[in-house]
Amino acid sequence: MTKVLHGGSPAGAAAPGSRPTPEGSSSRVPAEGSGREFGARFRDDFPILRQQVHGRPLVYLDNAATTQKPQAVIDAIGRYYVEDNANVHRGVHALSGRATEAFEAARARVARFLGAADPAEIIFTRNATEAINLVAQAWGRANLRAGDEIVISAMEHHSNIVPWQLAAEATGAVLKVVPIDDAGALVMEEAERLIGPRTKLVAVSHLSNALGTINPVADIAALARRVGAVTLVDGAQAAYHMPVDVRALGVDFYAITGHKLYGPTGIGALYGRAALLDAMPPWMGGGDMISSVTFEKSTWNVLPNKFEAGTPHIEGAIGLGVALDYLTGIGMDRIQAAEKELLDYGTAALAEVPGLRLIGTAPRKASILSFVLEGIHPHDIGTIVDREGVAIRTGHHCAQPVMERFGVPATARASLALYNTRADLDALVAALHTVREVFG
Amino acid sequence: MSALNELYQEVILDHNRRPRNFRAIDGATKTQEGYNPLCGDRLTLYVTLDGDRIADVAFQGSGCAISKASASLMTEALKGRTVAEAREMFARFHEMITSAPGSDAPELGKLAVLAGVREFPTRVKCASLAWHTLKAAVSDQDAGPVTTE
Numbered sequence: 066m067t068k069v070l071h072g073g074s075p076a077g078a079a080a081p082g083s084r085p086t087p088e089g090s091s092s093r094v095p096a097e098g099s100g101r102e103f104g105a106r107f108r109d110d111f112p113i114l115r116q117q118v119h120g121r122p123l124v125y126l127d128n129a130a131t132t133q134k135p136q137a138v139i140d141a142i143g144r145y146y147v148e149d150n151a152n153v154h155r156g157v158h159a160l161s162g163r164a165t166e167a168f169e170a171a172r173a174r175v176a177r178f179l180g181a182a183d184p185a186e187i188i189f190t191r192n193a194t195e196a197i198n199l200v201a202q203a204w205g206r207a208n209l210r211a212g213d214e215i216v217i218s219a220m221e222h223h224s225n226i227v228p229w230q231l232a233a234e235a236t237g238a239v240l241k242v243v244p245i246d247d248a249g250a251l252v253m254e255e256a257e258r259l260i261g262p263r264t265k266l267v268a269v270s271h272l273s274n275a276l277g278t279i280n281p282v283a284d285i286a287a288l289a290r291r292v293g294a295v296t297l298v299d300g301a302q303a304a305y306h307m308p309v310d311v312r313a314l315g316v317d318f319y320a321i322t323g324h325k326l327y328g329p330t331g332i333g334a335l336y337g338r339a340a341l342l343d344a345m346p347p348w349m350g351g352g353d354m355i356s357s358v359t360f361e362k363s364t365w366n367v368l369p370n371k372f373e374a375g376t377p378h379i380e381g382a383i384g385l386g387v388a389l390d391y392l393t394g395i396g397m398d399r400i401q402a403a404e405k406e407l408l409d410y411g412t413a414a415l416a417e418v419p420g421l422r423l424i425g426t427a428p429r430k431a432s433i434l435s436f437v438l439e440g441i442h443p444h445d446i447g448t449i450v451d452r453e454g455v456a457i458r459t460g461h462h463c464a465q466p467v468m469e470r471f472g473v474p475a476t477a478r479a480s481l482a483l484y485n486t487r488a489d490l491d492a493l494v495a496a497l498h499t500v501r502e503v504f505g
Numbered sequence: 506m507s508a509l510n511e512l513y514q515e516v517i518l519d520h521n522r523r524p525r526n527f528r529a530i531d532g533a534t535k536t537q538e539g540y541n542p543l544c545g546d547r548l549t550l551y552v553t554l555d556g557d558r559i560a561d562v563a564f565q566g567s568g569c570a571i572s573k574a575s576a577s578l579m580t581e582a583l584k585g586r587t588v589a590e591a592r593e594m595f596a597r598f599h600e601m602i603t604s605a606p607g608s609d610a611p612e613l614g615k616l617a618v619l620a621g622v623r624e625f626p627t628r629v630k631c632a633s634l635a636w637h638t639l640k641a642a643v644s645d646q647d648a649g650p651v652t653t654e
Contacts (some may be wrong), residue, residue, distance in 0.1 A: 442569035444544045445513075448625060452509050461545050474545045474567050503513045504570075 103403035104486040107395070110135040111484055121454025124492045129274050129302060129433060129480030130458050131324045134388070138328055141387040145380045152376055154353060168379050171386030172369070175334050178389045179319060180310035185368040186342065188335040189377050193301035194224040196320035196335035197268070199372060200297055201228035203348040204266070204318075204341065211237030214263040216294075218243045218251055218280070219470060220273040223463040225299045229268060238265070245470060249276035250427035257288060264294040271303030271319075275464040275476070276425030277408075277433030279303070286315040295341065301325055301333075305482070306404060306431045308397040311336050323381060327482075328388035332381030335372075342368050349374040392483075400483045404432055407481055411490040418497050424476050434479040435462075438497070441504050443477040449503055450496035457493070511621035512628070513570065520574035525581050526563040533561075538650035539638030541630050546572045550638045557587050562639075569631050571622065576635035578616055588643045595636045602632050 108114050111133045116123050125133060145167065151160035153168045169184070176184040190196045209215070215229045219242050233240050241264075243256045251269075260267055267289040272279050286296040297318035300309060304321045311319045318341070323332035337345075347354055347365055351374030356364045365371045392400065411434050415421055420439035438446060447459035458478045461468045468474060479493055530551035537550045548566030552559060562580045566573075583591050594613070601613055602622040613620075622632045630653040641651040 442544075444546075444569035444628075444631065445571070448512070448628060449509060452507075460543065465545075468545070474547075503509065504518060 102486050103399075104407065104484050104489075107135075107484045108486075110137070110391075112136055112139070114484060118454045118456070119452050121452075122492075124453075124455040124489045126479040126481070126485065126489060126493060127456045127458045128305075128482035128485070129325070129462075129478065131330070132305060132327045132482045133484070134327055134329070134384075135391050137391055138384045138388045142329060142380045142384045145383050150380075153379055154370070164379055167383050167386075168377070171382040174386040174389045175321075176336075178309070178393065179304075179321070179336050180312050181336050182312065183339060186336055186339050188337065188342070188369045188372040189382055190320075190333045190335055191331055191378070192324070192333035193299060193320040193322040194228075194333075196318075196322075196333055197225055197297065197299060198228045199335055199348050200318050200320075200337070201232040203345045203372070204295075205232035205236060205238075207344070207346055209233075209236035209238040209265055212263065213238040213265040214241050214259075214261070215239070216241045216243060216256075216259050216264050216267045216289075218256075218269045219245045220249065220251070220276055220278060220280075220464065220467055221268070221270055222274050222299065222301070223465070224301075225268055225270055225297075226466070239263075243269075245276075245278075245467075248427045249273065249278045249425040249467075249471075250429070251278070251280055251285075253281070253284065256285060260285075260288045260292055260294065262292055264289065264292050266295050266297060268297040268299070270299040270301075271309070272300075272306060272431055272433075273425070273464075273467070274302045274433070275435055275462040275467045275478070276427065277430040277435065278425060278427040279307075279429040279431055281429075282316060283314045286317075290315065302432070305392070305400075307401040317341055323385040323388065326385065326388050327391060328385035329378075329381045332378045332385050334385075339368060342372070347371050347374070351375045353377075395483065401431070404481050404483065404485075407485060407487065407490070408432060408434070410487050411479065411481070411493075414490050414494045415497075418494060419501070421497070424471050424473065432481045434481075435476045436478075437473050437476055438500065441500060443475045445504070446477045446497070446500050449500045450493065453492065453496035453499060455493050455496045508621065508624040512625060514618050514621065516615075516618045517570060517574040520577040521570035524564075524573050524577040526577065527565060528563045529565055530561055530563050533563075535642040537638050537642035539566075539634050539641070539652075540650055541568070541572065541634050541653045543630060543653070544569060546631060546634055548572070548576055548635060548638060550576075550635065550642050552639070552642045554588070554643075557589070559583050559586050559588065559591060564635065568634070569628075571619075571628050571631040572634050575619055575632045578619065579635045579639065582614070582616055583639070591639065591643065595640060598636060599633060602629050 113133045149163045151164040153165040172187050173184045175187045241259045244252050282298050289296045295317040298316045300319050301322045305326045317338050319336040321334050324330040354366050354374040356366045422437050424435040443459035460475050533551035534554040535552040539548045546568030548564050551563045553561040562583050564576045606624050622628050637651050
């Protein structure tokens with residue numbers, strides 16, 4: 066018997082066996098304007114949100130760090146260990162067949178989610194960081210020479226800076242940085258100037274984790290193509306906020322991480338154009354990535370296995386596949402539209418807090434409300450709002466150059482997900498008033 | 506008093522607003538950098554030793570209210586103490602901010618206003634940054650900048 070693991074479906078979406086929602090909503094996602102706020106329709110799918118913290122209802126606004134998991138994902142991981150656990154790709158027995166099938170089905174789901182032409186273009190990794198390092202090492206080693214230029218942006222997360230510094234150090238290549246303006250938007254004239262004949266690779270985030278800026282990655286990829294350079298996009302933040310189509314964007318590599326996509330930690334993926342991946346040497350050696358091994362010479366397996374040495378994070382991939390089904394069931398375009406509305410609401414609400422300054426006000430923005438309060442350190446803000454049940458992030462958000470650019474040691478950051486509501490942002494604003502009271 | 510009010514007592518808010526000994530010391534015997542990578546707090550501690558005695562101690566830097574107030578209170582408490590007394594004071598201070606809530610905290614005079622930190626384990630590093638920096642400053646080895654990690 067072949068078993069297919071059921072994908073998760075949002076509450077109210079058509080899904081045999083899905084958990085009934087408390088209000089017993091039936092066969093589909095409620096239409097726009099059905100009265101209930103978008104985020105409120107999905108909260109019941111996330112059991113962790115039903116708790117109190119310090120005696121207050123949890124208001125989770127640290128989604129840019131990690132999102133919470135729908136019940137369907139939690140169930141799929143448990144079900145895998147209860148029913149299907151076996152190692153993949155190597156067994157002739159039934160369980161191994163099922164595990165392999167579920168694992169590869171998850172790969173196909175990632176490919177579909179990102180608009181890739183072929184599941185073989187999806188390499189499973191631990192996270193987006195590992196996906197970027199894979200390219201920096203494997204592609205970098207084969208393609209970078211002394212004097213070549215790697216272009217990144219001034220708003221990158223450390224994970225899209227340090228791998229390129231390591232690659233530059235190893236090859237003699239040079240790192241160039243496209244600056245950002247006072248709103249936190251990329252200065253495209255500078256990008257045009259910096260992406261030149263020596264440029265071999267352009268690495269840029271799709272959505273900045275510290276500022277919320279959405280970068281015009283299709284335009285950047287076009288600039289790179291013009292000079293024969295390849296483009297890597299760090300999609301860790303973008304992929305759970307907006308539809309992504311790697312072919313429409315024209316990018317060569319796209320890195321995502323599962324735990325921000327409402328899936329488990331420890332699983333991420335790299336999309337790479339097949340021609341590029343084929344031409345790259347392997348990164349890690351081990352089982353599964355070879356086609357034959359002798360002590361004289363080993364030969365490499367085909368894509369995607371060439372880049373997946375050792376036993377992978379099987380239940381992580383399966384959980385990620387279910388999470389993507391959950392998102393597809395709702396529709397990434399609808400999530401994007403609803404979150405934009407909520408971001409606008411939050412932006413206006415925060416503007417009313419005396420002494421508050423938003424860091425990151427680019428015209429094209431998503432999900433992130435990064436801010437400072439005059440005379441109050443973000444770390445103190447974080448502790449006080451936590452006592453009100455509100456979880457936000459404070460610190461430099463692994464983007465120290467961004468903090469330096471805006472002349473702040475750190476920011477407080479509220480970040481949205483599909484289950485957030487206006488009430489969550491009202492709770493944040495109320496908690497910020499408490500912060501101001503404490504500090505007199 | 507709520508845990509929050511105990512943490513952010515008036516004394517702490519006052520030391521945050523107007524940190525004492527917030528200056529550089531030209532010709533200090535020891536100058537030591539301290540860094541809390543978690544939140545980006547940075548401070549530079551200046552210590553002037555007269556034999557084994559701390560003749561003057563001051564700091565500069567940026568940080569949250571807890572780290573700034575703790576550094577400020579520390580400089581006040583240390584002046585005139587011997588290095589051995591300072592080390593012993595750090596040991597008691599550390600015990601106070603990490604002891605179980607409700608248990609008896611060591612007697613620490615003015616520094617006791619920071620006892621509320623023990624209700625907030627994520628803030629222990631903020632309160633202890635200045636002390637870790639001091640410990641490095643008065644150690645015999647030159648260990649480079651100290652971090653709380």
